[in-house]
Each structure stands twice: as C-alpha cells, then as structure tokens.
Amino acid sequence: MIGVVTFSGANSSDSLRLPAAVLWDMDGTLLDSERLWDIAVGELCDRNGFTMSPELREATLGNSMHDALTKVFDAAGLAPADRDHAGAERWLLDRVAELFAEDLPWRPGAQEALALIADAGVPMALVTNTVRELTDFALETLGRDVFAATVCGDEVSTAKPHPEPYLRAAALLGVDPRDCRAVEDSPTGTIAATGAGCATLVVPSTVPIPPGPLREFRESLVGLTLGELGPAGVRG
Numbered sequence: 001m002i003g004v005v006t007f008s009g010a011n012s013s014d015s016l017r018l019p020a021a022v023l024w025d026m027d028g029t030l031l032d033s034e035r036l037w038d039i040a041v042g043e044l045c046d047r048n049g050f051t052m053s054p055e056l057r058e059a060t061l062g063n064s065m066h067d068a069l070t071k072v073f074d075a076a077g078l079a080p081a082d083r084d085h086a087g088a089e090r091w092l093l094d095r096v097a098e099l100f101a102e103d104l105p106w107r108p109g110a111q112e113a114l115a116l117i118a119d120a121g122v123p124m125a126l127v128t129n130t131v132r133e134l135t136d137f138a139l140e141t142l143g144r145d146v147f148a149a150t151v152c153g154d155e156v157s158t159a160k161p162h163p164e165p166y167l168r169a170a171a172l173l174g175v176d177p178r179d180c181r182a183v184e185d186s187p188t189g190t191i192a193a194t195g196a197g198c199a200t201l202v203v204p205s206t207v208p209i210p211p212g213p214l215r216e217f218r219e220s221l222v223g224l225t226l227g228e229l230g231p232a233g234v235r236g
Contacts, residue, residue: 062186064159109221
C-alpha cells in the first residue's frame with residue numbers, strides 16, 4: 001500500500017503519499033562505479049586481443065557477470081571451447097575489487113537521497129546485478145543498515161533485464177512491486193524494474209534511455225524530493 005506522511009507545522013494540512021518501498025540499483029545509480037567497471041572490462045578486452053568499442057561498452061552496461069563476459073567473448077570471436085568463464089570472472093572480480101578499494105565515489109545527490117528516504121521511514125532495498133562478493137564491499141560505503149534487503153546478481157536464477165531481482169526484493173520486504181518505486185540508471189535495469197511492475201525513476205548515467213511505460217526521468221538525484229517518489233505510476 002501507498003504510505004501517507006503528514007507534515008506538522010505551517011503545512012499541517014499537507015500530506016504526501018509515498019511508495020511502500022524504494023528499490024535502488026547500485027552501480028551508476030548510487031555509486032559512480034560504472035566507470036570502474038568500464039576500466040576493468042576494457043582491460044579484459046585487451047587481454048583477449050582487442051579494444052573495447054563504444055558499442056560493446058554500451059551493450060554491457062548494467063549486465064550480469066555472465067552476460068557481460070559472453071558479450072566480451074563474442075566480440076573476441078572466441079569459440080565456445082576457448083571461453084574460460086570461470087577464469088575471466090575471477091580476474092574481473094579481483095580487478096574491480098582493486099578499483100573499488102582505490103576510489104568508490106557516490107553519484108551526485110545519492111547520499112542525500114538515501115538519507116531523505118530513510119528519514120521518511122520508507123523501507124529500501126538494494127537490487128543489483130553485481131555479485132554478493134563485490135556488493136558487500138560496496139556496502140561499506142553505502143551503509144549496511146540503510147537497506148532492509150539486498151538482492152545480488154548471483155542470488156537469483158535470472159538477473160536483470162529479467163524482472164526476477166525486483167520481484168525478489170519486493171517479496172523480501174513483504175510489499176507489492178506495483179506499490180514500489182525503483183531507481184535505475186541503465187537500460188538493462190530499467191527493463192527489469194518496469195517488467196516487475198515498479199514505477200521507475202530513471203537517472204541515466206552514461207547512455208540514453210528511451211521513454212516508456214512506468215518511466216519518469218531526472219538528470220541526477222541532486223535535489224530529489226519525497227514528492228517525486230510517488231504516486232505517479234504507482235497504484236493508489
């Protein structure tokens with residue numbers, strides 16, 4: 001159900017309808033980490049004998065580990081027998097962990113947006129295609145107590161763009177996904193969130209995302225207000 005927050009004081013007659021929960025993507029939405037993934041994936045391409053193209057970079061944005069590696073191997077022209085998914089995944093995880101340790105900055109306005117929603121008492125979940133190993137590392141920056149639930153790419157049978165991660169997050173919180181607001185930066189994540197029935201605030205990080213049902217757009221999270229989280233697109 002949609003929550004109603006009533007403000008006291010001069011505006012005591014004003015009430016604000018809020019979603020049952022806010023479901024956050026991580027890379028590129030809360031943390032400026034997509035560029036770190038770009039570095040690591042670019043280096044992986046170099047290790048496979050070719051330079052990452054802008055098209056490949058865009059195609060892998062927000063992907064699960066398996067999907068991203070498959071696209072890299074496809075671009076490298078590797079035969080199925082020559083594809084070392086496990087070895088490439090281990091190398092990529094270790095490299096991204098190194099980059100996270102060097103610098104893991106927030107996206108503009110993200111830290112303030114989390115605090116705003118937490119102060120309003122709206123539960124939040126983190127919904128990411130990143131595996132648990134790296135997500136736990138990132139939670140040291142984000143704050144573990146901020147989220148009532150976290151869903152990682154290696155904890156679902158089908159990662160984004162399938163809606164399963166968002167459906168699982170809503171189930172863990174005990175809410176209907178149609179009563180939630182998702183926040184995403186990538187085409188992959190936006191398809192997943194809206195496919196689950198979540199009204200989605202889209203804040204593109206690096207590539208444009210076309211308009212569509214259940215999508216509202218913002219240039220950044222700077223100055224985000226509670227009023228922008230509902231009720232547009234959310235069930236009343």
